[in-house]
Amino acid sequence: MSLKEALQKKSPYVYLLPEGTVQGQKVPVYFYLSERLLELLEEDAIRQAANAATLPGVVKAIYVMPDVHVGYGFPVGGVMATDTKEGIISPGSIGYDINCGVRLIATSLTADKVYPVREKLMQEILRNVPAGVGSTGKLKLSKKELAEVLVKGARWAVERGFGFEEDLQHIESEGALPGADPSKVSNTAYERGSGELGTVGSGNHFVEIQVVDEIYDEEISETLGLYEGQVTIMVHSGSRGLGHQVCVDYLKVAKDSLAKYGISLPDMQLACMPFSSPEGQSYFGAMKAAANYAFANRQILGYLTADTVRRFFGLSWEDLGYRLIYDLAHNIGKVEKHRVNGKVMELVVHRKGATRAFPPFHGEVPPAYRSIGQPVLIPGDVGRYSFLLVGQERSMEMSFGSACHGAGRLMSRSKAKELVRREGLEKVLEGLVVVAKGKGTIAEEIPQAYKDVSEVVRVVHELGIAKLVARMRPLGTLKG
């Protein structure tokens, strides 16, 4: 029997793989899916989530979001929590792109002003915002300067003039995870990171000019200062080569220490170390340093893009109406307190392709958003809508305070490129304004290669994990 056949439908959108379904599975796995998304669920993704449920110190349940797909060891869209005392930390369950995340900036511009000049504006953004694999920015940091970035995160960028002090309040963890340890980051990672700060990268990463296209919740939109026809800027990027190298380095450390800690695994890609061990603490310190690099990266990218828009229209910052709505991580590990069987426990929450979605009045929701809940930003893929939701109370019991992160791939990169070869890029993109350094990335990232993100956000909305607030449509997209 396949694992998919072992899934039990518990209620609309909730599918359970009971504990003990696979050898050594200590906790159940919950999949949050519509019937259509269930059809797309890969057997290997179910296997990966079940494998993680065998790891030492795993707590309560593994939760899988509707945008699930197979990843390295642990599925993208997966949430796992482990006990800080008895449990492990798993680099593969956080992901290669540490603190890959999203930033949304509001402006006072309206679409009628931007739409007619969108191609010219995007060419200007292409000139000013570095993108592409291995691209480098204007900054070239010494090891000492980079170590400062790794500790200060977004604040470092603000101090260098990339943005404003008040931005920091609207970033998850104020844009700097405490306890980052730059001494645990390898020289190779430093070398890869020294020239890449303030660059977009490749793959599904982008910088986009959008218009607020539909409002689902008037009252919450008003609190956020969002209205139909308003132009927004979205940044989707991460920790670039530096975070990638941290993951590579500590997967090796984890593999090399498995025997020492008596950890046996169903899949070597889940190589991990006890959280409280020296190896676990070194990875956690390095992971937080990489996360802070990503916060600084998005701070710079958001500022550079907004500044380009501002100059293009000849506006002051005040007239542009630059305002950071929120910035969040969707690939990260964090120590958080959660209620498990009526008891508050300190847990290492692994979110891989999953967004934190704390409800109204949670202590980590910024004061301005306290009564509405934490903004949850869901980036669309090329040519697709992006969404803004807010975290809801049920996320705390259903997913350790987490929601989905995006659409998830439907078509392999090679299949996408084949489609572009057959049909031609112009036809496939039908009128979308997409600028890029090279042609290769766009071909792999065409809209047809991704699942429908609207369906994904509908599931978390229906479940009461996060509430739909607004939808944004792209006016122009910068890709790597």
Added chain:
DNA sequence: ATGTTC
């Protein structure tokens, strides 16, 4: 995702 098969 990624100095994209270091």
